[in-house]
Amino acid sequence: MWTQWRRKSSKKDEWIIRQGADGDDFYILQRGKANCYLKIGDGDRRVEKHVKTYGPGESFGELALMYNCPRAASIQAVSDVSVWALDRQTFRSVLMQLTAGKRSIYESFLSQVPILSTLDRYERSKIADALVERTCTAGERIIRKGDAGPESDNFYILVEGKVSAFKQLGNEQSVNVRDYGVGDYFGELSLLTSQARAADVTAVTECRLVQLDRHSFERLLGPCQDILKRNAEMYSKIDESIRKSLENISMSN
Ligand code: CMP
Ligand code: CMP
DSSP states (O other): GGOOOHHHHHOOOOEEEEEESSOEEEEEEEEEEEEEEEEEESSGEEEEEEEEEEEETOOOOOOOOHOOOOOOOSSEESSEEEEEEEEEEIIIIHHHHHHHHHHHHHHHHTOOHHHHHHHOHHHHHHHHHHHHEEEEOOOOEEOOOTSSSSGGOOEEEEEEEEEEEEOOOOOOHHHHHEEEEOOOOOOOOOOOOHHOSSSSEEEEEEEEEEEHHHHHHHHHHHSGGHHHHHHHTTTHHHHHHHHHHHHHHHHHO
16 A cells, blocks of 8 residues: 555645545645644634644544545645645545544543543544553553553553552552542553652453553643643542541551
């Protein structure tokens, strides 16, 4: 299929895609930057809202080809850019099965995940494209406290089953600090702080997860970062209250 890709260039400010036009090609940006704009409002009130900036390696232009509809947004070159372009027919016969498959499986699940509720449908579909599925057996350790580095750089959302987090608080043995159910997330803290994993996370039952690597987490969950950070502030409060109840128990013994 590699031979079907055509290299194309656009000058700064040139429109690569115009919203409402027919879709011909799917694109991967090779060099430079491009902005995506959505037309919102009607008549005189119509404005083009900047929704995203693409960098090298990122793709766009799949919607019109997948759903046989007009272009849903406009894409403009921010600098001189080079793109790889793939024609509609090849995209539909080769790439679409991959993209559409994961989107249709995960679209409704992701729409019910609370942390993703501020994202629009398109942003969630990009998460569906990037996620990697994983299954775990009961008792399997998913995250090991203290791990650091690229091989442990994943963010997780629980799709099926039960998972718990454990942490050593004071001199005590590891205690259960959190239980997770379907739609909950974990493993965000070390990605937000660039520190080692702060807790062990273990599958309580057989379970199914989806994971995003650090690059996808930063690229696709950018709009959720404030909520993730605010939620993470709760950990020290939870730890403190568990620590206190452990002290009370040991004093009463
Ligand atoms: P397509 O509709 O073929 O052409 C415009 C592209 O803009 C679209 O595919 C998506 O790849 C991309 N895009 C980026 N953000 C959005 C958005 N919020 N809504 C629709 N399309 C978007
Ligand atoms: P991270 O540090 O990347 O890996 C371990 C995860 O356990 C952590 O992110 C959180 O998602 C989760 N966790 C749950 N409870 C706590 C807690 N009390 N303190 C720290 N992390 C916790």
